[in-house]
Amino acid sequence: MTSLRHLCMATAGIAALSATLPADARSLETAYGTVEVADNPARVVTLYTNALDTSLTAGVKPLGAVATRGGDGVARYFGEQADGIEIVGTPRETNIEAVAALAPDVILASPQLPEAQYELLSRIAPTVVPDVEPYQMESWENEARVYGKALGRSDTIDDAIAEIDAKAEALSERQNGSPTASLIRWMPQGAIVMADNIFASTLLTKSGFTVEDGDTVKEGRPHSDPLSLENLSRIDNDWLFLATLNAEGDEAYEAARQSPAFERLDVVQRDRVVSVDGQLWTSATGPMAAKAILDDIASAMDAAQ
Template sequence: MPKLPHIAAGIAGLATLLTFSVAQAASVDTAHGEVEVPDAPERVVTLYEGALDAALAVEVTPVGAVTTRGGDGVARYIEAHLERENRPAIVGVVREINLEAVLAERPDLILAAPQLSDEQYALLSRIAPTVVPEARELAADNWKHEARLFGAALGREAALESAIDEVEARAAGLAEALAETGIDGSANLVRWMPQGPLVMSEALFTSGVLAAAGLPVDDAGLVNQRGVHSDPLSLENLSRLEGDWLFLATLNEEGDQALAAAKQSAAFARLPVVDKGQVIPVDGQLWTSANGPLAAQAILDDIESALLP
């Protein structure tokens, strides 16, 4: 993909040729201050999985999106919400945006991640109004703040709020159903990578969904200084996890193969949660990378299917 300095002049020149017929009718408070956004934007590009999720949750299909982590397209759970003939073009990967591809989609609104660099923002905002959520300290409910901002930028605040309400109501109902059947206790969430298992933080989006469904997550203090997950662990260190349920996520075939190999080891077999038969395999693209109302509903689907068959 092109390097930023090499295409900055081209972006500036081409962007001036774009005309937007939609009136600037509202403003939203972003990480870069107040940004004027179109009324009912028609060509939305999302550069963040949470933004793609929020847009689809309010029935806006973006014209462009980035790939999911560990894949070459959008996340598998997102596919169910896309029509075959109306799919977003891929305009980059999680950590590298193709600015020329963004420009080619002629967006009238761009929704980006809190981690977007100032340099990229300066270029993207020449193409179209660019909405970036303010970076927040890691917390399980950050997705709600981000989704509400994206909903406001899309002019769909009420629909977005309804989507959040539906997630909260369903999680509470699932927690009651699990309790009624005697299913309770804590959970651990682990992403299995070729280099070893990573224990995911109790402050992540998915951990919050699990907790809302009655299965609070404990990361056993193994998370590294970045706060998202642990460093790769040995199976012996993995035995420090004491959750009653273990949700095991893989991102791709390499992760699947690494997990299959681990399952053949005596150290894995000795884990108490394995002995109890309370290990649940899950899709890492959904469980350890995604966030948003649709992702929450898909995770609740998995919990319900696994624990309330």
């Protein structure tokens, strides 16, 4: 990856690559002001999982994308749809030169993109940063609608969101009451509890669960600090959705599940621990991810009947 100082030097020669917008451009209100984007852009680069997810949902395959947390490429749930997409960075750092080399018509970035990064990217192509507050029930939907508008595919994205809402409502109607649930990611240092307002947790809520973090997550944070095995009782709810990101997490979880502290949890005794893909459940966001998570929830509910 390239340091910010080197990026600033590199972009001095990148500005010449910026395309001139055609007359048929659309205006989008973004976190950094009004941005003019060509109608139906063909050359797209995404720097955020929801942007990639929304693009593929809309039928637009990006030229480049950043890797998903927990891997060297994009998330596994994309499958063959993401074949051939060039990796141009990580969630933490973008390779500006790699983005510029793709000569994009538009760049779709995260709502949390720093202004300094925005200034560099916007010299390459119109850069869309949704003005959306993170960690709210509708955050991912609002982001997807902004990306859909930038791509000229608003109707397709609205239809996808409506389908997801209907599927979640159907799952909620199947519930007997409002069972409690927690979502955790098992790391080598221990289990971290995901906040009740992150993407996957909001889908659990829409599916009729009451998501609880056992007061382990500080306000404004996406997850807790690692818990000791003895403190797992704080999230001993009706259901436990348990994710890992990599081999180290898998190994740590396999060791922990042999411990008496884990085995005596009521949720373990009742066989309501559901293993899920950590890239999907704790690192992804977007319409395709929502559908995949709801499919996992439906399968878990089916198995419990």
